[in-house]
Amino acid sequence: MSKTKNHTTEEIILEAAKKIFQKKGLDGARMQEIADKAGINKSMLHYYYRSKQMLFEAVFNNAFSLLAPQLNTVLNDDSSIEDKIKNFTKDYITFIIKHPYLPSFIIHELNRNPEFINKMKEQIGFPNIDKFKNQVALEVENGTIKPIDAQQLFINIMALNIFPFIASPLIQGIIGLDKKSFKQLIEDRKTQVADFIINAIKN
Amino acid sequence: MSKTKNHTTEEIILEAAKKIFQKKGLDGARMQEIADKAGINKSMLHYYYRSKQMLFEAVFNNAFSLLAPQLNTVLNDDSSIEDKIKNFTKDYITFIIKHPYLPSFIIHELNRNPEFINKMKEQIGFPNIDKFKNQVALEVENGTIKPIDAQQLFINIMALNIFPFIASPLIQGIIGLDKKSFKQLIEDRKTQVADFIINAIKN
DNA sequence: CGTTAGTTTAACCATACGGTTGACAAATAT
C-alpha cells in the first residue's frame, strides 16, 4: 500500500493465502500454514494484513474479481444469446480448469457469510442481469428462442457450467470415473453443454 | 447402539450436531456450541460419540442417506426418462426446501475430504448409474430422445436441480431478489426445469 | 558512518478448543 515495490512479501503472502484459503476455507485454514507456504514468519501476515479476517477478505475479493468478468460475458456481451452460450461454456470451462477451487470456495464462503454479497455489489464490475433480461425478451419476441424467463435461463447456464466442478467428488463417485476419464468428460462438456442449452430454448 | 431406548440424549445430540455442522461445516463447528444447542454438558458428546470427528461422521452419513434415495429415483426407477425428469425435479425441490443446508453441506465436506466418497460407496443404496445408462441407450436407439451420453444427462439433471440451492446467495445477489421472490423463482422451477431438460433431449 | 524508516524474526501471551477425569445421581440387576 505504501511506496514503490510492494511486490515480493505482500504478494507472496497473498498467493500462499489464496492456495490455503481456497483449499481449506476460512475456518479450516491456519495462519501458521499460510506462513509456512509463503516461507516466512507468521508475524508478517499480521504486519501486512492485520488479521486473519482481513487477509481472508483480500483473498476473497481477489477470487471474486476473477469470477465476475466470466459471468459478465453472459450478461453484458453484445453477441446473440446462442453465441453467448457457446462462448461462455467453452471459456468458462477453460477458465475453471486453471482455478479448480475457485467456484466452491466462493460459494461456500458466501453460504457461511451471506451478507458478503452486499459488499461485493458495491464494487464495479459486479454482474448485473438487466441487459440480459432485455435481450432475452427481445429474442423471445422475434421468435429466435422459446419463451423463457431470463432469470431462469441465467441460472440454468450457470448451473450446467459451474455445478460439475463444485460437485466433482460426488459425481466421480456416482459415475465411477477415475480422474482422467472425468477430465475427458469435462472436456466434452465444452460443446455438449452449449448444444444442450440451445436445444432446450431454440425455436 | 446398546439396549432399548437410546432415544433422548443420543438423538438430541445428533439433532443439534446436524444443525450446527450443516450450517458451519466440520471446521467451523464447536463442540461447546453443539452441547449448548442440545442443552447438555459437553462431556455427553464424547460419552456418546467419542470424538468430534465421529460425531461429524454420524451426521454426514445421516445426511447422505437422505440424499441418496433422491438421486436413486432418477437412476433406478422404472418409469420413462421423461417421467423420471418430471418427478425428480418436482420431488427434489420439495425435498430440499425441507433440508436447505443439506446439499451444500455434503458437497463442501466431500470437497474437503474426497476420500469420504469411498466409504459411502460401500453402503447399500449408494447411487449407481448402470441401469440409467442402459435406459438412455435404449431410448436413444428407439428414437424417443436425441443421442446423448447418459453420464452427461445425469450431470445436467443434478446440476439444474441442485445448483440453485447451493449458490443461492450468489444468485440472489446477481439477480437482485429478496427472499420471497427467490422462493417463488424456485417454486417455478418445479415445472420449468423439467420442461427445459425435456426440450433439450426430446426428438 | 551514523541516523532513520521499513522489514523480519524469535519469543511470548491469552484464550479457545477438543478431550479427560472424578464425583455423584439414577436406573437396573442381584
Place this chain on the structure above:
DNA sequence: ATATTTGTCAACCGTATGGTTAAACTAACG
C-alpha cells in the same frame, strides 16, 4: 436392601491458535 452399571455434570488439562512485542537486520540517505 444393596451392589453395579449407566448417565450427567463441573472442573480440569494440554495444546493449538490468532495475535503481540521487542529486538535485530537491512537499506536508503544525509
